[in-house]
Amino acid sequence: MPRCPDPWLVSFDLPFVPAYGRRQLTDWAVSCPFGPASFGTASQRPPDRPPHERGVRTAAARAWPGGAEGNPEMPTPRTHGERVAAARLRLQQEFQMWLSTGGSTGPHLIPVAFVGDNDAIVTATGENSRTVRNLLEAGRARVAVGTTSDVVMVDTALDGLVPVPEVASDVADRFAAVSHDPRQMPGYVYIRLLPRRIQVWNGFHEFPHRTVMLKGEWLSDPVD
Structure with a gap:
């Protein structure tokens, strides 16, 4: 060939x-x-x-860098407000993400379903999994929602591991609707992650000003 x-x-x-x-x-x-x-x-x-x-x-x-300015082939970047709205909407409506954790045994990446619960991202996996061990060791994770060409990237802090009997019923029902039901699968635990930094972009033209949240607070103006 x-x-x-x-x-x-x-x-x-x-x-x-x-x-x-x-x-x-x-x-x-x-x-x-x-x-x-x-x-x-x-x-x-x-x-x-x-x-x-x-x-x-x-x-x-x-030919990038040089950006979209004066270049008809490069699209106009979304405004900061549009990117904030896009991030909020995707975290509310999407239900699949990549979850990356790290610890003494190295990095680990899994595809997993999720649902939102107020400000938290909620997912579930095996209580003895490498993901859970890494979260307990490092206390943080990185989440990617979307595709390589249109992504919401979220740096999170572990809010807690919730035993199956203690999870709110509405959260458990919504999670079961988009994935398996941990209530029917022994050995699972729910994971609550709190976003600390969120970045949004859909190409090189949106690399500047891609940060829409810092330290857990939505930004009113771009910082990068």
């Missing part, structure tokens, strides 16, 4: 940047990594996958 040409590798380096507009991919970008005959020409690629989901970057994005 032919090796992907170097330009393909360059165009897919991290971090992924949303590419806006309906640009045609070159044949080599479409065909790799499966070989030049796999998909044929750009017009024969699988339909309706937005450029940012394919990891493709426009020339404007590749």
